[in-house]
Amino acid sequence: xxxxxxxxxxxxxxxxxxxxIECRSLDFQAxxxxxxRQFPKQSLMLMATSNEGSKATYEQGVEKDKFLINHASxxxxxxxxxxxxxxxxxxxxxxxxxxxxxxxxxxxxxxxRLTVL
Amino acid sequence: GDSVTQMEGPVTLSEEAxxxxxxxxxxxxxxxxxxxxxxxxxxLQLLLKATKADDKGSNKGFEATYRKETTSFxxxxxxxxxxxxxxxxxxxxxxxxxxxxxGAGTRLFVKA
Numbered sequence: 445x446x447x448x449x450x451x452x453x454x455x456x457x458x459x460x461x462x463x464x465i466e467c468r469s470l471d472f473q474a475x476x477x478x479x480x481r482q483f484p485k486q487s488l489m490l491m492a493t494s495n496e497g498s499k500a501t502y503e504q505g506v507e508k509d510k511f512l513i514n515h516a517s518x519x520x521x522x523x524x525x526x527x528x529x530x531x532x533x534x535x536x537x538x539x540x541x542x543x544x545x546x547x548x549x550x551x552x553x554x555x556x557r558l559t560v561l
Numbered sequence: 562g563d564s565v566t567q568m569e570g571p572v573t574l575s576e577e578a579x580x581x582x583x584x585x586x587x588x589x590x591x592x593x594x595x596x597x598x599x600x601x602x603x604x605l606q607l608l609l610k611a612t613k614a615d616d617k618g619s620n621k622g623f624e625a626t627y628r629k630e631t632t633s634f635x636x637x638x639x640x641x642x643x644x645x646x647x648x649x650x651x652x653x654x655x656x657x658x659x660x661x662x663x664g665a666g667t668r669l670f671v672k673a
Contacts, residue, residue: 478660485668486666487664488605537605
C-alpha cells in the first residue's frame, strides 16, 4: 500500500523556538494533505487541509500564524510550529490522499511527537 | 455537524474471545464509514471501510456492517489475538465531503 513518512519522529525544543515537521508521500502523488493533532488517549483533531500549490484551510480555533503549513509539491507538505510553547506539546500526524492511487483512501504518517520544554 | 461516538475503553479480553466495539454516527446524507487501527508507536492504518448502507467491510478477521437505520458501524471479530491489541478509531467522511471525522478511539488489550 501507499506509504506516508514523517520527519522527525520526535523532537524536543525550547519554548519560543520554531519546529518544522515534514510529511512525504513516498510512492504516490498526494493532491491533498491533512494535518492532525492527537492528545494523549484522545482522538485525532483535524488542524488543516492543504492542496498542492494553494493555501491551507484551517479548522476553527487553529491559529494559522502559529501553525504554518506549506504544500509545495505533490509529495511534500510541512507543518511549522512557530514560537512553540509547552501547550503545543502533542502528537502531530499527517495524512495524504491522492487521486492517482485510484481510490480516495487517506494514508497516515507515523506521527511526530513534539515536546516543548 | 457530523460526529462519531464510540464506546469508551479500555476493553480487555482474553485471547480467542469475541470482540465488539460499538460505533454510532451522526451525519446528513450518506457518509462513508471507516475503522482505523493504531498499533503502539505507529500511525493509523485503514482496517476496513463501507461506502453505502448494508455494505460490510472486512479485513484480517474484523467485520463491520453499515447500518443506516441505526446509524451504526460496530466492529466485530470472532476470535481476538494478542497481536490485535491496539487503539481502534471509528471514522466517517460525509457524502461529497473532504474531511474525515474520528471518534475518540477505543483501546483494546488482549491477554494471552
